[in-house]
Amino acid sequence: MHFLSDLLSDLSLGVIKNYLSMNLENEKLYLNGNRIYLRTLTEQDATQRYASWLNDAEVNSFLATKSATVNELQEYIAKKNQQFDAILCGIFLKDNDLSIGTVKFEPIDLDSRRARIAVMIGDKTFWGQGFAGEAMELLMKYGFDKLRLTEIDLGVIDKNEAAIRTYHKLGFQEIKRDLKVVEYDGILYDQVWMEFKCPLVV
Ligand SMILES: CC(C)(COP(=O)(O)OP(=O)(O)OC[C@H]1O[C@@H](n2cnc3c(N)ncnc32)[C@H](O)[C@@H]1OP(=O)(O)O)[C@@H](O)C(=O)NCCC(=O)NCCS
Numbered sequence: 055m056h057f058l059s060d061l062l063s064d065l066s067l068g069v070i071k072n073y074l075s076m077n078l079e080n081e082k083l084y085l086n087g088n089r090i091y092l093r094t095l096t097e098q099d100a101t102q103r104y105a106s107w108l109n110d111a112e113v114n115s116f117l118a119t120k121s122a123t124v125n126e127l128q129e130y131i132a133k134k135n136q137q138f139d140a141i142l143c144g145i146f147l148k149d150n151d152l153s154i155g156t157v158k159f160e161p162i163d164l165d166s167r168r169a170r171i172a173v174m175i176g177d178k179t180f181w182g183q184g185f186a187g188e189a190m191e192l193l194m195k196y197g198f199d200k201l202r203l204t205e206i207d208l209g210v211i212d213k214n215e216a217a218i219r220t221y222h223k224l225g226f227q228e229i230k231r232d233l234k235v236v237e238y239d240g241i242l243y244d245q246v247w248m249e250f251k252c253p254l255v256v
Pocket of ligand 1: 112113114116117173174175176180181182183184185186187209210211214215216217219220
């Protein structure tokens with residue numbers, strides 16, 4: 055019995071991997087939410103607006119990327135769309151198709167059924183309205199339902215209180231902490247690792 059279920063599980067994992075490869079190479083992801091939708095970015099989405107988010111000291115203060123040009127973003131999007139272990143989506147308002155940020159899985163490890171998630175609401179006028187959580191929920195649901203992930207994790211500097219609040223609200227729990235490893239304004243802060251387990255996995 056165990057052998058059969060393992061075999062079936064391996065087979066379906068193979069199907070998922072093929073699907074994911076096809077998906078990343080040929081298809082565009084579209085995930086519909088209440089106020090927003092997510093879709094795979096294309097090189098046309100590398101706009102001055104997107105670049106301005108990453109060049110904004112408030113938006114990028116806790117990000118590794120501190121600047122970007124439209125050309126760099128084009129290359130970045132093209133690269134992510136070719137990677138088998140990444141899904142990069144834009145976050146768009148349903149009302150008017152305005153782009154307000156990005157959310158991604160990277161890396162995705164289908165063998166261990168884990169993925170790492172990262173989110174940015176680039177347009178600051180949309181901060182504090184729960185958009186990051188809604189975007190993450192959409193991508194996480196896709197990860198659990200379609201990619202059959204069982205765990206999603208993320209890293210965050212413990213100074214980024216808004217992000218940590220968002221992740222707690224979603225149900226992420228701290229699993230590990232690297233002490234005093236991230237510098238911000240000349241002070242060393244902890245890197246906090248958080249995890250969300252698929253509620254259906256016992
Ligand atoms: C961090 C970020 C993702 C939050 O997105 P968001 O859509 O504004 O999140 P929410 O609407 O859930 O609001 C964040 C929560 O933190 C709270 N908050 C905001 N600033 C805060 C601060 N300085 N200290 C403590 N809590 C804060 C808000 O009140 C809110 O909590 P509430 O719903 O209980 O009132 C967004 O600000 C962002 O993209 N920042 C730039 C990129 C970034 O830092 N990404 C995360 C990298 S790990």
